[in-house]
Amino acid sequence: MPRRLLRDRRVAVDEWRYLDDAAEPAIPVQLANTADAGDSSRDALIVPFERWLRERESWHAHKGRLGVLLGPAQAVLDLVVDLPRLSLIAVQFPSPGEGRGYSHARQLRERWKFTGELRAVGCVRQDQLFFLARCGFTAFELPEAEIESAGAAFTTFSAEYQVSNDAGLAGTLRHR
Amino acid sequence: MYRYDAIDSALVDERVTQFRDQTRRFLAGELSEDEFRHLRLRNGLYIQRHAPMLRVAIPYGLLSSKQLRMLGNIARRYDRGYGHVTTRQNIQYNWPKLEQVPDILADLATVEMHAIQTSGNCIRNVTSDHLAGITPNELEDPRPWCEIIRQWSTFHPEFSYLPRKFKIAITGAPQDRAASLVHDVGVHIVRGPGGDLGFEILAGGGLGRTPIIGQVVREFLPREHLLSYLEAILRVYNLEGRRDNLTKARIKILVRSLGIDEFRRRVEAEWARIKHTALLLQDSEIARVRQFFTPPAYRSLADSDPTVGRDTAFRAWYRYNTHAHKIPGYRAVFISLKKAAVAPGDVTDWQMELLADLADRHSFGEIRVTHTQNLLLADVEQSATFELWQTLDRAGLATPNIGTLTDMICCPGLDYCSLANAGSIDVAKLINERFDDYDYLYDLGELDLKMSGCMNACGHHHIGHIGILGVDKGGEEWYQITIGGSAGADASLGTVIGPSVAKSEVADTIARLLAVYVQRRGPEERFLDTVRRIGVKPFKESVYATPVAA
Numbered sequence: 001m002p003r004r005l006l007r008d009r010r011v012a013v014d015e016w017r018y019l020d021d022a023a024e025p026a027i028p029v030q031l032a033n034t035a036d037a038g039d040s041s042r043d044a045l046i047v048p049f050e051r052w053l054r055e056r057e058s059w060h061a062h063k064g065r066l067g068v069l070l071g072p073a074q075a076v077l078d079l080v081v082d083l084p085r086l087s088l089i090a091v092q093f094p095s096p097g098e099g100r101g102y103s104h105a106r107q108l109r110e111r112w113k114f115t116g117e118l119r120a121v122g123c124v125r126q127d128q129l130f131f132l133a134r135c136g137f138t139a140f141e142l143p144e145a146e147i148e149s150a151g152a153a154f155t156t157f158s159a160e161y162q163v164s165n166d167a168g169l170a171g172t173l174r175h176r
Numbered sequence: 177m178y179r180y181d182a183i184d185s186a187l188v189d190e191r192v193t194q195f196r197d198q199t200r201r202f203l204a205g206e207l208s209e210d211e212f213r214h215l216r217l218r219n220g221l222y223i224q225r226h227a228p229m230l231r232v233a234i235p236y237g238l239l240s241s242k243q244l245r246m247l248g249n250i251a252r253r254y255d256r257g258y259g260h261v262t263t264r265q266n267i268q269y270n271w272p273k274l275e276q277v278p279d280i281l282a283d284l285a286t287v288e289m290h291a292i293q294t295s296g297n298c299i300r301n302v303t304s305d306h307l308a309g310i311t312p313n314e315l316e317d318p319r320p321w322c323e324i325i326r327q328w329s330t331f332h333p334e335f336s337y338l339p340r341k342f343k344i345a346i347t348g349a350p351q352d353r354a355a356s357l358v359h360d361v362g363v364h365i366v367r368g369p370g371g372d373l374g375f376e377i378l379a380g381g382g383l384g385r386t387p388i389i390g391q392v393v394r395e396f397l398p399r400e401h402l403l404s405y406l407e408a409i410l411r412v413y414n415l416e417g418r419r420d421n422l423t424k425a426r427i428k429i430l431v432r433s434l435g436i437d438e439f440r441r442r443v444e445a446e447w448a449r450i451k452h453t454a455l456l457l458q459d460s461e462i463a464r465v466r467q468f469f470t471p472p473a474y475r476s477l478a479d480s481d482p483t484v485g486r487d488t489a490f491r492a493w494y495r496y497n498t499h500a501h502k503i504p505g506y507r508a509v510f511i512s513l514k515k516a517a518v519a520p521g522d523v524t525d526w527q528m529e530l531l532a533d534l535a536d537r538h539s540f541g542e543i544r545v546t547h548t549q550n551l552l553l554a555d556v557e558q559s560a561t562f563e564l565w566q567t568l569d570r571a572g573l574a575t576p577n578i579g580t581l582t583d584m585i586c587c588p589g590l591d592y593c594s595l596a597n598a599g600s601i602d603v604a605k606l607i608n609e610r611f612d613d614y615d616y617l618y619d620l621g622e623l624d625l626k627m628s629g630c631m632n633a634c635g636h637h638h639i640g641h642i643g644i645l646g647v648d649k650g651g652e653e654w655y656q657i658t659i660g661g662s663a664g665a666d667a668s669l670g671t672v673i674g675p676s677v678a679k680s681e682v683a684d685t686i687a688r689l690l691a692v693y694v695q696r697r698g699p700e701e702r703f704l705d706t707v708r709r710i711g712v713k714p715f716k717e718s719v720y721a722t723p724v725a726a
Contacts, residue, residue: 072419096214097297099337103414106334111449125207127198127215134333157190159183161327163454 237265248528380431477505589629598646
């Protein structure tokens with residue numbers, strides 16, 4: 001069954017495919033086969049961070065969309081030169097208490113003006129959606145059982161005290 | 177004090193709805209223990225030794241009489257008739273039922289209260305000087321800044337899953353009555369080189385397993401940059417603080433491992449990028465918040481001495497339990513929650529209701545919580561203090577011991593807390609029994625005794641003039657004693673005097689320490705000053721010279 005997720009606050013079928021860290025053939029091999037029908041050169045692929053750093057040059061010829069899977073201890077700064085080429089960054093939350101991804105998202109959106117899909121993956125439950133969205137995430141890989149109902153969590157709170165990213169970075173702190 | 181507008185009210189109501197649903201999902205098995213733990217902790221709900229413990233936020237220790245009445249009501253309806261005031265100016269209930277917690281939160285919301293971010297790895301209640309706004313030598317009232325930080329830190333989307341808890345304290349007077357030097361961030365209102373008021377920012381203080389005094393990150397921060405600077409500190413901490421080891425996850429460990437200069441460099445670099453964003457505080461917003469903290473309608477009075485012609489009991493209470501006020505004719509009145517045989521910081525439902533009535537009658541309907549686990553009526557007319565004392569005395573709330581040895585700070589200890597190694601409430605009781613002679617207590621003068629039941633240091637033992645730490649020794653409760661700590665502007669960490677002592681020996685050990693002090697002290701010299709002058713050695717020699725008779 002294809003993976004479903006929440007994207008732009010709607011349920012969507014995920015067209016992206018995650019690559020393993022090194023299990024699949026190296027990219028130049030794939031690129032050599034681009035003439036074959038049914039090849040993967042136009043796929044939307046999410047490349048693990050370390051592999052991306054190793055192979056980033058060879059990925060430039062890939063015709064499909066590209067994304068990177070960013071772990072909590074990995075630095076946004078290392079991806080900055082690649083951002084024009086990346087359509088998606090998937091940010092990992094390996095445990096329920098993990099919080100670095102929130103700062104990664106804000107840095108990507110606010111400092112580096114990343115406009116592609118920011119996806120939260122891992123231990124992601126509806127209870128985090130409000131904060132994740134406010135930090136700039138637009139896609140959420142939730143447990144399948146929650147996908148249909150989780151959308152309500154975007155409106156858990158009707159107001160907020162801080163500047164928000166989901167509303168396109170309103171210009172000032174809330175004034176009353 | 178600050179009053180909610182429609183936005184504040186909506187947020188608190190919506191939090192109740194959210195938590196009610198989370199509790200339902202947990203009880204229905206839709207959320208695992210671990211997932212629910214992260215959620216309930218953000219609502220001040222711990223699972224403790226006997227029952228859940230619910231910690232209710234009292235922002236910077238300020239309560240209206242209506243709120244205090246509700247706290248009393250909750251103690252009666254959902255608990256066993258009392259609450260426990262904490263060192264971070266909050267109140268804890270030790271016996272609520274998990275399934276009733278959403279109802280408690282709903283009741284709190286009706287009086288503009290909540291339990292948001294009173295536990296968990298997030299920005300906690302901002303604490304401050306309990307004499308804010310009334311102390312004579314304050315540069316500026318810190319409470320508007322507390323409220324500005326409260327709003328900024330509430331449901332902060334980026335900083336709700338920090339490596340560890342994060343505590344901020346603010347003071348506006350030269351005396352530090354908020355223990356700001358042992359907070360993750362301390363904010364001091366100071367006058368800058370140009371004469372304007374702004375902030376000195378410290379970071380990396382903390383107690384617990386690794387006690388450290390905070391260091392200065394920035395000597396002067398113009399006031400409009402307060403939130404952007406805090407945001408820069410928090411972002412550096414959120415990204416770089418350790419998450420692999422719970423005991424090394426506080427910001428103090430990050431500051432220590434980077435060194436203050438490198439930490440400052442990273443914070444300043446981040447700040448430079450965000451200081452001119454929407455975080456820049458507008459004068460209009462500062463003015464809007466300030467209007468909630470304008471002085472109450474003081475009457476025009478002259479100072480008088482209400483103790484003239486009164487008996488010694490009132491005179492002693494007036495001397496120890498009241499404090500100078502900047503407005504002539506007024507006095508700040510401490511309500512001691514340190515009565516012998518009562519757990520330090522405990523207050524009953526009917527006491528809370530009585531104090532709410534007294535606040536309405538004598539102190540503009542406001543009550544404050546102090547970080548020393550007492551309460552305060554901040555604005556009492558001097559001429560009303562005798563009548564007030566009589567009522568407090570009948571209610572067991574006039575123990576004349578503020579600032580003395582028996583005004584102990586004490587954590588809940590082994591009796592309630594699942595982390596504790598040893599009891600603290602029963603040791604407090606033993607100390608109270610041993611030192612029940614007020615003439616002796618008064619002769620000893622200012623003395624901070626602080627006690628924690630384990631090295632998490634909720635009782636701040638490191639910064640007590642005398643500190644007591646409960647330790648587990650082969651399944652028995654033992655106590656390690658430190659001396660020379662201080663929580664004030666001259667903050668210092670105490671020195672361990674030697675091997676720990678058995679519970680039955682704690683009171684006698686303290687008696688020996690005090691005997692050395694009485695013998696060696698100079699004129700007007702506090703215990704702390706004597707320790708600093710002559711060192712730990714004479715105290716240590718006296719304590720361990722001969723076995724304490726158990």
